[in-house]
Structure formats: C-alpha cells, structure tokens
Amino acid sequence: xxxxxPHLKPFIPPQRVLMGPGPSDVPQRILDAMQRPTIGHxxxxxxxxxxxxxxxxxxxFQTENPLTFPVSAPGSAGMEMCFVNxxxxxxKVIACINGVFGGRMLENVKRTGGVPVVVGDEWGKxxxxxxxxQAFRDNPDAKVLxxxxxxxxxxxxxxxxxxxxxxxxxxxxxIMDCVTSLGGTPVLIDEWGIDAAYxxxxxxxxxxxxxxxxxxxxxxxxxxxxxxxxVQSWFLDLNxxxxxxQSAGKRTYHHTAPINPLYGLHEALVILSxxxxxxxxxxxxxxxEKLKAGLKDMGLEFVVEESARLPQLNSIWIPDGxxxxxxxxxxxxxxxxxxxxxLGALAGKVWRxxxxxxxxxxxxxxxxxxxxxxxxxx
Amino acid sequence: xxxxxPHLKPFIPPQRVLMGPGPSDVPQRILDAMQRPTIGHxxxxxxxxxxxxxxxxxxxFQTENPLTFPVSAPGSAGMEMCFVNxxxxxxKVIACINGVFGGRMLENVKRTGGVPVVVGDEWGKxxxxxxxxQAFRDNPDAKVLxxxxxxxxxxxxxxxxxxxxxxxxxxxxxIMDCVTSLGGTPVLIDEWGIDAAYxxxxxxxxxxxxxxxxxxxxxxxxxxxxxxxxVQSWFLDLNxxxxxxQSAGKRTYHHTAPINPLYGLHEALVILSxxxxxxxxxxxxxxxEKLKAGLKDMGLEFVVEESARLPQLNSIWIPDGxxxxxxxxxxxxxxxxxxxxxLGALAGKVWRxxxxxxxxxxxxxxxxxxxxxxxxxx
Numbered sequence: 001x002x003x004x005x006p007h008l009k010p011f012i013p014p015q016r017v018l019m020g021p022g023p024s025d026v027p028q029r030i031l032d033a034m035q036r037p038t039i040g041h042x043x044x045x046x047x048x049x050x051x052x053x054x055x056x057x058x059x060x061f062q063t064e065n066p067l068t069f070p071v072s073a074p075g076s077a078g079m080e081m082c083f084v085n086x087x088x089x090x091x092k093v094i095a096c097i098n099g100v101f102g103g104r105m106l107e108n109v110k111r112t113g114g115v116p117v118v119v120g121d122e123w124g125k126x127x128x129x130x131x132x133x134q135a136f137r138d139n140p141d142a143k144v145l146x147x148x149x150x151x152x153x154x155x156x157x158x159x160x161x162x163x164x165x166x167x168x169x170x171x172x173x174x175i176m177d178c179v180t181s182l183g184g185t186p187v188l189i190d191e192w193g194i195d196a197a198y199x200x201x202x203x204x205x206x207x208x209x210x211x212x213x214x215x216x217x218x219x220x221x222x223x224x225x226x227x228x229x230x231v232q233s234w235f236l237d238l239n240x241x242x243x244x245x246q247s248a249g250k251r252t253y254h255h256t257a258p259i260n261p262l263y264g265l266h267e268a269l270v271i272l273s274x275x276x277x278x279x280x281x282x283x284x285x286x287x288x289e290k291l292k293a294g295l296k297d298m299g300l301e302f303v304v305e306e307s308a309r310l311p312q313l314n315s316i317w318i319p320d321g322x323x324x325x326x327x328x329x330x331x332x333x334x335x336x337x338x339x340x341x342x343l344g345a346l347a348g349k350v351w352r353x354x355x356x357x358x359x360x361x362x363x364x365x366x367x368x369x370x371x372x373x374x375x376x377x378x
Numbered sequence: 379x380x381x382x383x384p385h386l387k388p389f390i391p392p393q394r395v396l397m398g399p400g401p402s403d404v405p406q407r408i409l410d411a412m413q414r415p416t417i418g419h420x421x422x423x424x425x426x427x428x429x430x431x432x433x434x435x436x437x438x439f440q441t442e443n444p445l446t447f448p449v450s451a452p453g454s455a456g457m458e459m460c461f462v463n464x465x466x467x468x469x470k471v472i473a474c475i476n477g478v479f480g481g482r483m484l485e486n487v488k489r490t491g492g493v494p495v496v497v498g499d500e501w502g503k504x505x506x507x508x509x510x511x512q513a514f515r516d517n518p519d520a521k522v523l524x525x526x527x528x529x530x531x532x533x534x535x536x537x538x539x540x541x542x543x544x545x546x547x548x549x550x551x552x553i554m555d556c557v558t559s560l561g562g563t564p565v566l567i568d569e570w571g572i573d574a575a576y577x578x579x580x581x582x583x584x585x586x587x588x589x590x591x592x593x594x595x596x597x598x599x600x601x602x603x604x605x606x607x608x609v610q611s612w613f614l615d616l617n618x619x620x621x622x623x624q625s626a627g628k629r630t631y632h633h634t635a636p637i638n639p640l641y642g643l644h645e646a647l648v649i650l651s652x653x654x655x656x657x658x659x660x661x662x663x664x665x666x667e668k669l670k671a672g673l674k675d676m677g678l679e680f681v682v683e684e685s686a687r688l689p690q691l692n693s694i695w696i697p698d699g700x701x702x703x704x705x706x707x708x709x710x711x712x713x714x715x716x717x718x719x720x721l722g723a724l725a726g727k728v729w730r731x732x733x734x735x736x737x738x739x740x741x742x743x744x745x746x747x748x749x750x751x752x753x754x755x756x
Contacts, residue, residue, distance in 0.1 A: 002568060003440045005651050006433045010407075011644050014423050015415045023637060026416040029388075034638060035413040037393045038404040038586050040716045045392050055384045062381045072588060073451035076613045076633040107612050190380065202634060208416050210450060210588065210636025232610050234485050235454045253721070255454040256580060258588025259401060260412060261639055266389050273383050338418045343631070 016332070017359075019368050020340035021152050021180070021313060023202035023209050024356040026264075030207055033267035034260045041257040049266055050245065050257075056269035059277065060182055060205070061197065061215045063189035068215040069245040070201070070265055071236070072258050075179045078198030078212025080108055081236040082175045083146075085216075085224045086196055089113030091143040094135045094172075096120075096127040098158070099151035100344045101177055109146070112232065117142065123151075123345050124315070126308040127158040129166065136170045144173045150181035152203075153343040155315035155352065156304045157185065164192040173220060179203055182213065183272055184284045184312035184356055195220040201261075204284065204312055206357025207268035210261050268357075284311045287360040291353065294369040298376065303350050312360065314353040315346070319376065324348050327375050335371040394710070395737075397746050398718035399530050399558070399691060401580035401587050402734040404642075408585055411645035412638045419635040427644055428623065428635075434647035437655065438560055438583070439575065439593045441567035446593040447623040448579070448643055449614070450636050453557045456576030456590025458486055459614040460553045461524075463594075463602045464574055467491030469521040472513045472550075474498075474505040476536070477529035478722045479555055487524070490610065495520065501529075501723050502693070504686040505536040507544065514548045522551045528559035530581075531721040533693035533730065534682045535563065542570040551598060557581060560591065561650055562662045562690035562734055573598040579639075582662065582690055584735025585646035588639050646735075662689045665738040669731065672747040676754065681728050690738065692731040693724070697754065702726050705753050713749040 018025045039046050050069075057068045071078045083105070087093055093114045095106045098121035109116040117139050119131045127147050136142060145167040149160045160176060167174040173195040178187045184204030189197055195217040202209035216224075216238070224231070224238050231237040235255065244254040272280060288311030292302075295316060303315035318324055324341065328351070331337045340352035353368065396403045417424050428447075435446045449456045461483070465471055471492045473484045476499035487494040495517050497509045505525050514520060523545040527538045538554060545552040551573040556565045562582030567575055573595040580587035594602075594616070602609070602616050609615040613633065622632040650658060666689030670680075673694060681693035696702055702719065706729070709715045718730035731746065 001437075001440065001655060002566075003437055003442060005437055005654060006430075007651055008430050008434060008648055010411065010648055011414075011427045011430065011641060013414050013417045013427075013641070014421075016417050016421065018416065018418060020418055022634060023416050023418060026638075031413045031415075031638070033388065035409045036389075036391050037409075038396065038401050038580075039391045039394050040396060040398055040401060041587065043392075043394065043710070043716065049389045049391075052384075052386050052389065056386060059379075059381055059383055062379065064381060073455060073613070074633045074636065077451060077455075080611065080613045104612065111608060111610050111612055188380075200634065202416075208636065208638040209419065209634040210639055230489060232489050233458060234482065234489055235451070235458045255452045256400060256578065256587040258452065258586065258636075258639065260404075260409070260586040260642070261588055261636065263389060263391070264638070270386055270388055273385055276383060277379060332421070338421065 014336060017337045017364060017367060019354050019359050019364060020338045021352045021354050022200065022356060024206050024354055024359040026206055026208055027271060027358045029271065030264045030267045034264040036263050038259050041259060042251065042253065046259065047251060053262065053266050053269065056273055057213050060269060060272060061187060061189045062191065063215050065215045065217055067221060070262065071212040071214055072255060073212060074210055075198060075200035075212045077236065078214045079104060079177065081214060082196040082198055083108035083112050084231050084233045084236050085238045086173055086175060086220060087112040087114040087144055088227055088229055090115060092117060092139055092141055093144040093146055094119060094132065094139065094142050096132060096147035098125055098127055098156060099123050099148065100153035101148045101151060105146045105177065124154045124156055124303045126156050127163065129159055129162045132163060132166055136166060142172050144175060146175040148177040150178060150310050152180045152313060154303060154346065155310045155313040156308045157310045161192045164194050168193050173223060180310065180313055183280055185281055185310065189215055201265050204356045205268045205272065207264050208261065210258065211265050284355060284360050287355045287365060291355060291365050294365065298373060312354065312356045314355065315350045316353065317350055322376060330375050331371055337368060337371050392714060395715045395742060395745060397732050397737055397742060398716045399730045399732050400578065400734060402584050402732055402737040404584055404586055405649060405736045407649065408642045408645045412642040414641055416637050419637060420629065420631065424637065425629060431640065431644050431647065434651055435591050438647060438650060439565060439567045440569065441593050443593045443595055445599060449590040449592055450633060451590060452588055453576060453578035453590045455614065456592045457482060457555065459592060460574040460576055461486035461490050462609050462611045462614050463616045464551055464553060464598060465490040465492040465522060466605055466607055468493060470495060470517055470519055471522040471524055472497060472510065472517065472520050474510060474525035476503055476505055476534060477501050477526065478531035479526045479529060483524045483555065502532045502534055502681045504534050505541065507537055507540045510541060510544055514544060520550050522553060524553040526555040528556060528688050530558045530691060532681060532724065533688045533691040534686050535688045539570045542572050546571050551601060558688065558691055561658055563659055563688065567593055579643050582734045583646045583650065585642050586639065588636065589643050662733060662738050665733045665743060669733060669743050672743065676751060690732065690734045692733065693728045694731065695728055700754060708753050709749055715746060715749050
C-alpha cells in the first residue's frame with residue numbers, strides 16, 4: 001500500500017469540567033444513551049423516537065409548530081437552513097449585529113443573495129430596538145428581520161419579544177438565533193411570534209455537540225413553498241427535509257440521520273422535561289447569582305450590564321496583568337477546567353464562563369471560583 | 379406554560395442486525411468510545427485526536443492529501459461540500475448517472491449554478507467509460523467530471539481508475555462519491571488521481587451515521603482559492619473549514635465539532651487500521667462469496683452482473699409473488715433483521731443486502747440466509 005498504516009491506538013479523552021461557551025458538561029445519562037445499539041433511520045422504532053423528539057422540542061421552544069426538529073449538523077448548519085430557505089436573491093434583510101454570531105447571520109444573508117441592511121450595536125450591548133424601528137422606517141421593502149437572542153460571543157441578551165413584535169407590525173418574517181438561550185432562559189416562539197429559530201444541542205440542553213434544533217412557523221413554510229428560485233442547498237432544502245421529518249408513516253429517505261447522537265438529544269430533552277422548563281430557567285438564574293457574587297468578591301467585572309446579562313454565559317474582563325492564554329492553559333492542564341476565550345473584537349480581553357445545562361450547578365461554581373482564585377493569585 | 383410538558387421517558391432501542399445499505403452493525407468498541415467524556419472542540423487533547431483522525435483517514439483513502447477530514451454532517455453534506463467549493467456558476471460538469479446518488483450529484487451541480495452534461499447508464503450497470511470519453515469530445519470546455527464509485531441504490535461499482543484517467547487526460551477535476559466503497563473495496567485516491575471524494579461513516583467503516591470523510595487534492599484547493607465567486611455555503615466553505623482542520627496549533631474556531639461522534643469515528647478507523655485495509659477488502663469479498671452461494675441455493679438473482687458487483691452491497695430481485703414491504707416487515711419484527719428496500723426506479727422490485735464493515739461476518743450471513751429462507755417459504 002502506498003500510504004502506510006499509522007497503527008494508532010484508541011483515544012481516551014481527559015475528564016474536564018466544561019464551563020466555556022459550549023460544549024457544556026454532558027450528564028452520564030446522555031452519554032449512556034449515545035452508546036445504545038444503532039438501528040436504521042427508517043426503522044419504525046426510530047421513527048417513533050423522532051416523533052418524541054419533535055414533541056419534546058416543541059415544549060423546549062414553546063411552540064405548536066409542526067415543523068420542529070433537529071438538523072443533522074451543528075448550529076451553523078441550522079443557521080444556514082433558516083437563511084437559504086427564507087431568503088431569496090434580492091430579498092432585503094434587516095440584520096442586527098452586536099457580536100460574532102450576528103456577523104455570521106450577515107454572511108449568510110450575503111451568500112444567499114439577500115440585500116442586507118445592518119443594524120449595528122456595540123459588542124456586549126443588546127440590540128437597540130429603536131434602531132431596528134428606524135431601519136424598518138427606512139426600508140419599507142424589507143422582507144426579513146434577523147437577530148441573535150443570546151450573543152454567545154459576549155453574553156448579551158436582546159429583547160426578542162419587542163424585536164419580533166416590530167417584525168410582525170411590519171409584516172416581515174423573523175429569524176432568531178437562540179443557540180445559547182434555549183433551555184437556559186425563556187424562549188417563547190409562539191408567544192413572541194418568531195418564524196424561524198435555530199439552536200444547538202451542546203449549550204443549555206447539555207447534549208454533545210453536532211445537532212441543531214430548529215422550528216419554522218406556518219408563515220415560514222408558506223414562504224418556502226412560494227419561492228420563485230430553488231433553495232441553493234440540497235442538504236438543507238426544507239422541501240426535501242420535510243419528507244423525512246414530517247408525520248410518521250409517510251417518511252421518505254432524504255439523508256441518513258445521525259442515529260446515536262439523536263438518542264443523546266432525546267435523553268437531553270427527557271431530562272429537561274423531567275426538570276421542567278421554568279425550573280431549568282430558575283436554576284440557571286440562581287447559579288448565575290452565586291457565580292456573580294463569587295466573581296464580585298474577587299473584583300472581577302462583567303462585560304454586559306446587568307439588565308441585558310445572560311445568566312448562562314458570563315463574560316468578564318480579564319484583569320490587568322493577567323496573560324489570557326497562559327491562565328486558561330493553567331486552568332485546563334492543572335484543574336481540568338475549561339473556560340472560554342474572547343472571540344473577534346473581544347479576543348484576549350475577556351473570558352466567557354458558561355453555566356449552561358448540567359454545568360449550571362453548585363459544585364461547578366465552587367470549583368471554578370476556587371481555580372480562578374488560585375490562578376489569579378499566582 | 380402555553381405548550382405542555384410531554385413527560386416522555388428515555389428511549390431504549392431494540393437490538394437489530396443491520397444488513398441494509400447502512401447504517402451497518404456498530405461494534406461495541408465504537409459505541410463505548412462515543413460514551414467517553416465530552417471535551418471542548420479547541421481542547422489540545424481534542425486537537426491531537428483530530429490529527430490522528432486525519433492520518434487514519436489518509437490511510438483509508440490511500441492519499442497523502444493534507445486536506446483529509448470528516449465533515450460534521452452526513453454524506454449528503456460531504457457531497458455538497460465538494461460541489462459548492464469546486465463548481466462555480468457556469469462551470470460545465472460531466473455528471474454520470476446510473477442510480478439515485480448520481481442523480482443527487484446532478485441536483486448539486488444545478489444548485490451551484492453549474493451546467494450539467496449528463497452521461498446516463500441503466501440502473502444496475504456501471505458507468506460506461508466510452509460514453510464519458512464521448513462526452514469529453516463533445517464538451518472540450520468541461521471543468522469537472524463527477525461520478526459515483528459504488529452506487530448504493532443498485533450495488534454497481536464503476537471503473538473509477540479509467541474514469542479518473544479520462545478526467546486527467548482532459549485536464550478537469552474529478553469528484554467521486556465513495557460513500558459505500560471506502561473500507562470495503564479499494565479506494566485509491568492518489569493512485570487514481572481523484573481530486574475530491576466524499577464518504578460516510580456508517581457504511582464499511584461501521585461507525586454510527588452522521589459524519590462524512592472527505593479528501594481534496596492540492597489541485598482542488600487551488601481551484602477553490604482561485605474562485606471568482608464566493609462559496610455559496612458558509613457552513614461548507616473550505617476556505618473557512620480549513621482554518622479549523624488545518625495543522626494543529628493554528629486552529630481557529632469555525633463551528634463546534636461533533637465531539638463524541640468523532641470519538642466513534644476515531645475508534646472505527648483504529649479498528650480498520652488494526653485489521654489492515656487489504657484484509658478488510660478481502661473479508662468483504664470472502665463474505666460476499668458466501669452470501670452469494672447461499673442466495674443462489676435459494677434461487678435468488680442479483681441485479682448487477684458479476685463483473686461490476688459490489689461485494690458489500692448485494693441487490694437481488696424480489697421473487698415473484700413476494701410482497702416487498704410485508705416481507706421486510708416480518709424480517710424486522712420477527713427476526714430483528716434489517717435489509718434495504720429498493721430506491722427510486724427499483725423501489726418494490728429489489729432488496730439490498732448490506733455486508734458492510736462489522737456486518738460482513740459469517741454469523742450475520744448465516745442468520746440472514748436462515749431468516750430469508752423462512753420468510754420466503756412462508
């Protein structure tokens with residue numbers, strides 16, 4: 001054989017405490033679920049499970065949308081699914097940018113041939129509703145409003161309810177990124193009137209990464225069905241994906257679903273259902289308060305002002321004189337603790353401490369504060 | 379809460395014997411690997427594992443291509459990654475179609491704005507090399523040749539070596555689907571001179587579904603870098619994905635990799651490395667001969683002629699008087715055995731019996747033949 005056999009050994013990962021911006025700690029129950037026997041993607045037993053996942057996701061998203069399911073790929077693909085289906089070439093899209101992930105929305109608008117109207121806000125601030133109001137006045141021909149509910153790059157939460165209300169008043173569709181909010185703070189798809197939303201499995205749902213829960217309103221589906229141009233992606237074309245994820249008994253093969261990861265997501269959603277959404281939100285809030293008190297004791301300051309702060313993603317300024325990379329490296333190698341670096345404009349300036357899903361518990365907070373104290377005193 | 383809690387229970391899948399067109403039986407070692415603790419996608423330990431996966435995949439693909447890695451989504455996304463990067467609007471693409479998956483290639487060409495030239499062959503036959511030769515004569519301005527090495531919908535194997543040689547002679551790039559061949563029959567990327575190839579984790583690698591190994595030649599990367607138009611997909615843009623999968627130490631975040639599924643793929647590739655590629659190919663061949671003898675004894679006939687038959691995917695005509703769906707349903711519910719239905723033009727007419735990866739072993743063949751005998755005699 002021209003290319004040699006590398007003869008490598010099985011990989012045994014270290015056991016970390018995950019308090020970055022995701023993945024978060026994965027409960028053993030979810031890991032156990034992923035180890036169960038693989039069955040076929042058209043097996044009736046699997047199709048029953050798909051229906052259960054849809055039902056559990058409707059609860060998590062607080063929506064009655066029939067088209068609520070996990071995309072077979074990470075959150076970036078869920079984002080792309082929303083844009084390639086709902087934006088046609090020439091469509092004007094008001095895109096709100098207050099961090100990295102708003103910037104990705106803009107990139108998606110451009111690549112689908114949409115015409116972006118950017119509403120910019122400072123990183124670490126929420127989207128300013130009055131600016132969006134002005135953008136609607138300036139662009140009566142806008143077709144879509146796109147914004148990030150919970151900016152993972154900064155920890156800022158925007159007022160999704162008011163933004164969605166503006167979109168409805170102006171008769172446009174809303175695309176919302178709720179990657180970091182779903183399961184951690186209220187995401188009320190139907191109450192707010194969101195038309196398309198995408199999330200990730202590895203944040204407040206505490207599952208392993210790789211799946212992107214999405215939901216689409218009837219209005220969104222109408223738009224997809226009325227398109228004059230084909231959806232540019234075959235893999236993400238809702239018209240085709242619908243055939244696999246629609247009601248049981250009528251499924252047609254589209255692609256081979258990621259069976260075992262879906263076992264994991266099912267278990268993650270069962271755990272959320274056992275705890276109850278309100279209790280999960282309250283836990284994230286309570287744990288945030290405890291972390292906040294501990295950080296304050298150490299003199300550490302938050303990037304985001306209290307009123308817009310996400311409980312599950314705590315961005316703090318790196319203290320003067322502390323070297324970002326080496327401090328995080330010490331946390332990882334000496335404490336097995338992962339916290340997140342800053343992204344984009346905030347790289348090297350902030351740390352992001354995640355309290356998402358299973359990571360949002362007292363022992364993690366105690367451990368994180370202790371480790372931080374030691375590293376900062378060193 | 380307006381949307382009620384469904385209060386569902388954990389899902390315990392049945393234990394099946396998987397002898398369809400994928401997923402194939404997953405060895406316990408791979409399932410165990412997927413259950414290991416989740417770590418971060420930028421963790422140095424994870425980055426080491428990524429390098430190992432790349433090295434193991436280069437061995438499986440028999441290539442020195444530095445850009446060899448698993449796409450974080452199923453084979454359909456690997457396919458789309460090849461087309462959206464290597465086909466620019468207006469590029470003429472010779473697309474060979476002899477089954478469902480060739481048809482998907484055509485769909486990809488259209489959605490990227492390429493100009494397809496279709497070379498059609500009957501389902502169940504390999505691609506006719508002389509027809510492709512003629513297509514090159516008729517289309518001296520062609521930029522890409524696309525074909526399926528192992529048609530999963532029929533079980534026919536095409537002469538990849540001759541087709542790639544034609545492409546090279548005519549100075550065009552080659553895109554090859556080797557979803558069902560990788561690890562089961564020889565796939566010799568460098569020796570044949572293939573520029574882009576995509577596969578799936580759940581076929582002869584016997585991993586769980588959800589990942590798509592791909593490899594790109596230097597020539598392919600040059601084409602991507604020289605594009606005049608942006609890649610239409612953000613998630614699948616090689617220019618961006620490269621930043622994450624390139625050499626260790628310089629990685630930049632693109633999307634959150636599916637950590638635990640990648641543990642599984644790593645283990646699947648270690649198992650392949652332990653067995654050795656030639657031994658794996660020989661095993662698939664030997665098991666096919668045994669299954670063939672048993673099917674012949676029962677009077678069952680193959681769809682594909684012997685010279686083009688894939689050992690790992692055995693399409694047989696459903697005998698007269700046997701009802702497709704009810705027979706497969708009996709196999710599934712009474713024997714826990716999954717075999718594949720026909721797809722597209724062959725739906726209701728053929729069954730597809732997979733002998734892929736861990737499913738290609740004596741006990742599976744004995745079990746499958748016994749079950750088939752009982753169901754067909756009923």
